[in-house]
Amino acid sequence: MKKYDFDTVMDRRNTCSMKWDTNPDTSLLPLWVADMDFSGPPEVIEAVRKRAEAGAYGYTVPCDGYYGAIIDWMKRRHRFDVKKDWIKFGPGVVPALNMLMHAYTQPGDKVIIQTPVYYPFFVSIKNNHREILDNPLKLRNGRYEMDFDDLEIKARDPQAKLMILCSPHNPVGRVWTKEELTRLGEICLRNNVIVLSDEIHNDLILRGYRHTVFASINDDFSRNSVVCVAPTKTFNMAGLQTSAIIIPDEKLRALYGDVLECNFMRRPNLFGIVALEAAYRHGEAWLEELLDYLQGNLDFMTDFIGRYIPQIKIIKPEGTYLVWMDCRALGMKGRELEDFMLNKAKLWLDEGYIFGDAGDGFERINIACPRATLAEALNRLHAAIKP
Ligand SMILES: Cc1ncc(COP(=O)(O)O)c(C=O)c1O
Incomplete structure (x- = not known):
């Protein structure tokens, strides 16, 4: 029996969120900076709440x-x-x-x-x-x-x-x-x-x-x-x-x-x-469920990309919730690929070139989000690439 909820899509806007409140264009789906679009363990929230209530x-x-x-x-x-x-x-x-x-x-x-x-x-x-x-x-x-x-x-x-x-x-x-x-x-x-x-x-x-x-x-x-x-x-x-x-x-x-x-x-x-x-x-029980959820997201993404966008190759992660995508077969690099992601796919990802020259032609996507958000991102990417 699962105890924790990773499926609910939170509205993180107007929370001073770097991911959601510095968005240059609110139609972009931000999956760049490495934080998660999940609420943290309820056990942590409760401890912080208690301490907050104690004042001083x-x-x-x-x-x-x-x-x-x-x-x-x-x-x-x-x-x-x-x-x-x-x-x-x-x-x-x-x-x-x-x-x-x-x-x-x-x-x-x-x-x-x-x-x-x-x-x-x-x-x-x-x-x-x-x-x-x-x-x-x-x-x-x-x-x-x-x-x-x-x-x-x-x-x-x-x-x-x-x-x-x-x-x-x-x-x-x-x-x-x-x-x-x-x-x-x-x-x-x-x-x-x-x-x-x-x-x-x-x-x-x-x-x-x-x-x-x-x-x-x-x-x-x-x-x-x-x-x-x-x-x-x-x-x-x-x-x-x-x-x-x-x-x-x-x-x-x-x-x-x-x-x-x-x-x-x-x-x-x-x-x-x-x-x-x-x-x-x-927080350990929450972490174990999170790891299962992330594996589920990765499997979902791998299946989707393999089926609909085989030009993109996923570098299979062994850890982290960040997926490194080899987009070189799309025939774009640097600013051109960035412009494509932002203006055509409407996705705000981390561009590969910012990780060093060897990253050019790659994109990093953060999959620590509800599956529905990930599905939305993949659909946008598919729609932008489809001839
Ligand atoms: C490898 C690595 N180190 C450090 C950090 C950030 O650490 P902090 O927020 O504690 O400064 C990140 C965040 O993505 C990271 O990926």
């Missing part, structure tokens, strides 16, 4: 409930034993990545990323006057893989100090295997490149795949890495801007702590930590 929204510190919830969740869901003092507060993961970059690199240093990748990675590197060192992923038989030979060369660059690993990977949807992560970790270790493992999508693993926490692989990797996690993607609470930055190594932890202090970033958002604790303590 004063200065807040992460308390035992916050740490305990993270430790138990990481152990139960991810078989990773986290010690309390490894956990540092993070506002969002992206602000934390920026601060980590400050902690471990100097202007002019190089940061390795694997494009096509979540675009704030390269925006952050550029804004902080560091340099991008790209280790592009390779698309082989419809599946993205890491290029370890190239990584070996890039990591050997004496200016390469950091690698931002996207695990699971947005937008290509790979859930990296332990073997792949081990090869990557060994290369980084040999070359003194610290690994920032952005694992914000760690709970959104489709059936049949298994996420490996980078730092859980061995002690050497644990000492050479930082793992960024958050309940914000998993439970649809990105607006609460809360994450946990797990740093097993004392020296790396102290350096991040210094940057937090510099920015006077000591105090979490009260509702963020209330929601984090409720989600990790009571």
Whole structure:
């Protein structure tokens, strides 16, 4: 018996929603930014409501409930034993990545990323006057893989100090295997490149795949890495801007702590930590149903595209709720493809080229929405492409 409702179409307009209230044309269906068009777990809503009713929204510190919830969740869901003092507060993961970059690199240093990748990675590197060192992923038989030979060369660059690993990977949807992560970790270790493992999508693993926490692989990797996690993607609470930055190594932890202090970033958002604790303590049943629903959406989309728009190839995701569509056979790229999606299909998606040059000709669609919304999007796409 299903307990939770993912089918109801919510009206998110006039809620200060980035997805729905910055829409340049209200006839567009927005399926771009990575939040979900579902209400979060009722257990989280209830905890936030209770705390809201208690009033007195004063200065807040992460308390035992916050740490305990993270430790138990990481152990139960991810078989990773986290010690309390490894956990540092993070506002969002992206602000934390920026601060980590400050902690471990100097202007002019190089940061390795694997494009096509979540675009704030390269925006952050550029804004902080560091340099991008790209280790592009390779698309082989419809599946993205890491290029370890190239990584070996890039990591050997004496200016390469950091690698931002996207695990699971947005937008290509790979859930990296332990073997792949081990090869990557060994290369980084040999070359003194610290690994920032952005694992914000760690709970959104489709059936049949298994996420490996980078730092859980061995002690050497644990000492050479930082793992960024958050309940914000998993439970649809990105607006609460809360994450946990797990740093097993004392020296790396102290350096991040210094940057937090510099920015006077000591105090979490009260509702963020209330929601984090409720989600990790009571949200698991909701998450399991969500994963089934997402799998259903993916199956529905795969069937629809295969039947009606076979020119588009779906890169089968193993995790996340983002689907990377290879649209190159439509014969359009860059702005032309963007214009087609916006003005002909009336869909607001994330254009592939914003994830790096290798993404040109691709589109990223967010399928964390009621099936009726997804069906509407696919019908629009079909109607626009039909001769
Ligand atoms: C890989 C990745 N990291 C970080 C974020 C955003 O993190 P936050 O909202 O905590 O800054 C996203 C959001 O889509 C993401 O996909």
